[in-house]
Amino acid sequence: KAEVDMNKGVAERESHLWNAMHKHDPDAKKMVAVSGEGSWFKDEEGNAYLDGVSGLWCLNVGYGRQEIVDAAAEQMKKLSYFPLTMNHQPAIQLANKISELLGAAYQTFFSNSGSEANETAFKIARQYHMQTGNPGKYKFISRYRAYHGSTMGAMSATAQANRRVKYDPSAPGFLHVAPPYSYRSLYSGTPEEKDLRAADELEEMIQWEGEETVAAVIMEPFISGGGVIIPSMKYIQRVADICQKYHVLLIMDEVVAGFGRTGKMFGFKHAAGVQPDIVTMAKGLTSGYLPLAATAVKAEIYEAFKTEGKDNHLRHVSTYGGHPAACAVGLKNIEIIENENIVNRVNELGESKLIELHDLMNHDNVGEVRQVGFLLGLEMVADKVTKEPLSDAKMGEIVGRCKQKGLIIGKNGDTVPGGNNILIIAPPLTSTEEDLDFIIETVSSVIHSM
Numbered sequence: 001k002a003e004v005d006m007n008k009g010v011a012e013r014e015s016h017l018w019n020a021m022h023k024h025d026p027d028a029k030k031m032v033a034v035s036g037e038g039s040w041f042k043d044e045e046g047n048a049y050l051d052g053v054s055g056l057w058c059l060n061v062g063y064g065r066q067e068i069v070d071a072a073a074e075q076m077k078k079l080s081y082f083p084l085t086m087n088h089q090p091a092i093q094l095a096n097k098i099s100e101l102l103g104a105a106y107q108t109f110f111s112n113s114g115s116e117a118n119e120t121a122f123k124i125a126r127q128y129h130m131q132t133g134n135p136g137k138y139k140f141i142s143r144y145r146a147y148h149g150s151t152m153g154a155m156s157a158t159a160q161a162n163r164r165v166k167y168d169p170s171a172p173g174f175l176h177v178a179p180p181y182s183y184r185s186l187y188s189g190t191p192e193e194k195d196l197r198a199a200d201e202l203e204e205m206i207q208w209e210g211e212e213t214v215a216a217v218i219m220e221p222f223i224s225g226g227g228v229i230i231p232s233m234k235y236i237q238r239v240a241d242i243c244q245k246y247h248v249l250l251i252m253d254e255v256v257a258g259f260g261r262t263g264k265m266f267g268f269k270h271a272a273g274v275q276p277d278i279v280t281m282a283k284g285l286t287s288g289y290l291p292l293a294a295t296a297v298k299a300e301i302y303e304a305f306k307t308e309g310k311d312n313h314l315r316h317v318s319t320y321g322g323h324p325a326a327c328a329v330g331l332k333n334i335e336i337i338e339n340e341n342i343v344n345r346v347n348e349l350g351e352s353k354l355i356e357l358h359d360l361m362n363h364d365n366v367g368e369v370r371q372v373g374f375l376l377g378l379e380m381v382a383d384k385v386t387k388e389p390l391s392d393a394k395m396g397e398i399v400g401r402c403k404q405k406g407l408i409i410g411k412n413g414d415t416v417p418g419g420n421n422i423l424i425i426a427p428p429l430t431s432t433e434e435d436l437d438f439i440i441e442t443v444s445s446v447i448h449s450m
């Protein structure tokens, strides 16, 4: 039996932990995190790192918030667990709060992860159509580059071949269409014109497939992990109109964008007049303090699940979904976001500070800097004219050098045919001005030293 060798230096120690998304590298030194405060965490050796991707876009209010810890502990003492086949107060309060924040009446089903929130949305969408006389509407459309989760349905909606090929066949009925990615669009015109052509393609797909077969479109308002794609808001409005026209539900994946990251409480709120049929959320809902996800469904859609005396209820359950402590944490987290005016803060500091990263556009290897609030993508290229992606080796070097200097930033996964060349920066929304300066200086100096 393999033993963890406690005599070895921690960094070299072999453990039994299976890390997510890591290529096996016997020489890699393990960094083991032990504590966090604000935007910073420390490893076992006492090194401090600024968490420039907020864990995985989770930590909206930063590490070490005592009031969140207290809220969880108090709830644990009061009612440690209760299933949502029945009711408990924190879940009701949080569902009501979510409805208020979304700006219309929504009914919320709680689960544990973004993937599960999306799975729930898919089942609700299919059942909704079945119960409203359209049982043939079963297909889902998502965009290339999108990441919607790791479970079979969410993986099938994830339109990145590298995340699927080893696990295929993925679920039937999931279709993929081009994203509004003006930097690499095949069309000509202004960015907005290019984005609108992507919406046209989506409409064409519905027409070719037959509107009577399409259940829903699932989209993030801003593709995050797939490379920080920031479309014209007219694109989102147009997709919402197309969905309405063909009686296709619009599922908005706010797992990353939700709870302030983009300078609005939800990303879709940037697109005036858009009110999605279903909104999925996780990560920022609790700032990662406890696992919790939500699938919020517009009241009009929920109506179809209420018919008296019929077997119209949702046959779907999640044992831990809406755990009382997680809901209490969600409520406290939202209270902090509101009381500390975090959404405005993201707008202001995004505009006055992080915007400085746009200066990097002058560098030969920076093709485009894309930003909305505290979500930034730097599209790195070997050549600005051909737009050839910067090599994996160089991308790894940039991320590695930032880490050496105490800054964790991300890059998109192996998603782009030909490269994964987009640096991702998404710090906690509570980052101080000094934290943001540190990010700007570190990223700038590393890129300029390449």
Ligand code: PMP
Residues within 6 Å of the ligand: 056, 112, 113, 114, 115, 116, 118, 147, 148, 149, 150, 220, 224, 225, 253, 255, 256, 282, 283
């Ligand atoms: N949707 C989006 C947009 C995500 O970024 C993620 C996670 N990176 C998910 C869904 C899945 O969330 P989880 O890992 O909690 O299942």
